[in-house]
Amino acid sequence: MSTPTPRPRATVATIPAYVPGRPPAAREGMTTYKLSSNENPFPPLPGVVEAVARAAEQMNRYPDMGCVALYDALATRLDVAPQQLAAGTGSVAVLYHLLQAYCDPGDEVVFAWRSFEAYPIAASVGGAVAVQVPVTADGRHDLDAMATAVGERTKVVLLCTPNNPTGPALTHGEVAGFLDRVPGHVLVVLDEAYREFVRMDDPLDALALTRQRPNVVVMRTFAKAYGLAGLRVGYLVGSVEVATAVRACSLPFGVSSIAQAAAVASLAAEDELLERVEKIVAERSRVTAALAEQGWQLPEAQGNFVWFPVGDRALELAAAAEEAGIVVRPFAGDGVRVSIGEPEANDRLVEVAGRSVN
Template identity: 65%
Template sequence: MERMADLPQPRPSVAGIPAYVAGRPPTPREGVTTFKLSSNELPYPPLPGVLEAATAAAAAMNRYPDMGNTELYAALADRLGVEVANLAAGTGSTAVIYQLLSAYCGPGAEVVHPWRSFEAYPIAIAAAGATAVGVPLTADGRHDLDAMLAAVTDRTAVLILCTPNNPTGPALSHTEVAAVLDRIPGRVLVILDEAYREFVRSDDPVDGVALLGKHPNLTLTRTFSKAYGLAGLRVGYAVAAEPIAAAVRAVGLPFGVSAPAQAAAVASLAAEVALAERVDRVVAERDRVVAGLAAAGYDVPDPQGNFVWLELGDTTAGFATAADEVGLMVRPFTAPGTNRGCRVTIGETDANTRFLDLARRLD
């Protein structure tokens, strides 16, 4: 190839975008059943009726999907008690966050977010041409809300809250989020990332829809990837005031959510009883794992998602290697700074038991 220097160049900020590190699959090991506990996937098959709905929709793959997400929006509006105009769908809640930042940020804008938190935040912020302002978590893996509010300046366009926080696990309370919204300027878009909301079992869970009426600068982002088990189909959505939802739809990829994904999401919403049962099973396993870790001497932040967090510092890489050797793939976070450790998904019962055995042995 010649004349490489003459090629078009991306924006300078693109070169600094960090790579997203996905959870790796487990290493195949002869005679050992391996488990992937690195991506917070649900260990169960699709909910009743979901596979059939997705398969039927796939039969028309020669046609474009419904760009208006008509059935999905109608089902969500009915379930949430909002108007269709308050909804905007995308290929997972991550894509919706990208769309929000694309619509509300640009060069010179700042986005305040917790750190360590979801790895896609700095990537999405840089892709929008904005500047990330990461605010360190507290020692117990929670948002430092006072510090986050103190980081808001005239340049702040967006503030992101992640509840429960990925990867550390604690959830914000309704009281805490309401207090943030009361204190932050109305011109700042507040994104409440609720990817794991179905797993929350706290005394004061966030009711995001109730907050929307009083705080039109709030946007909720949710997904079908976690509790609903549709990680492979990529469908998420925003709930927001009409102008914000319209802006998200305006910058979205045309025909982004596939027909099978839309059909699967609608069918999943109809399987509410089965969904509640499987989420309860995950929460029960989470409680068992936390009790086992506590008995082994681990200080685990209050987990409200479908995962637990081990703050391991310099031993993080060694713990992940030891887990791989016994057929478990966990998600290590080894970058310099605070909150170095392993996030471990609550998976199959056998996987969770093997993880506890390893944790006891390495303590």
């Protein structure tokens, strides 16, 4: 007779694996670049390393579970109450906590696809059902189809804007019109991980929507524009009721003292941040213009990355990029996402793309 062994929940077997951006291998005589994770190519902002060093001197103590200094800094910057905030180890952790707070097993989470890779994982972990609505041919959210997909079991809708990995962003008018079609008991999450890079007419004012509609929340992160990807800190802004529910599900002491100190220091260095963001946006414009001249027809890039919708050629394009010393992020069968990095890395991307265009 076989000995019984512990078995995980049946849904665990259905959870898709998260595939991180792969770092480049060292190449003799060649500087290699990682363009696979949408990281900020600049070093930490002024004052951040010093703040981290001071916080590290107290690493024998638990972090502030209430994130008081971080919440106070964010509340001042965003003109919200501290009670409307919920922080976590990256905005993806905040999403996990939110779905834990609002979804029972079998409830539905609606989102565009392809979109952020963690969405179906987060839904499955909590036993929810992921409802994927295909993006349009130009990589945009199909808001009409998403509104139609909202049903009796829908508890949460996720809007990723700009959309990772395809790039386009939603306008304020588009989102406001969509919200008019969503029942008030359905929570709508506006995932703005790349908001600082948006340059378009009628940009989304997500915080204004949270003030007008209690079923709307905003997720943001310090990983991208602020360059704190290695420290893992993100946050949610919403009604006091939603933030309280998310905090109740959060991992105790999840956001480290070092991460909190770095985030507060980064918020204080906004002028330098904006200068760096403008340089990245300028590089994005240079790269997309060069790609358009080569004949590429790519989705509108509003994040710090570009998307090549090459379908079955994704792995081929990724291999060609790696041969040139840049590692990109292929999504087999769909396309390739490439972060905007150092100018030399971007130049190599343009060269590879020029040899790969149809």
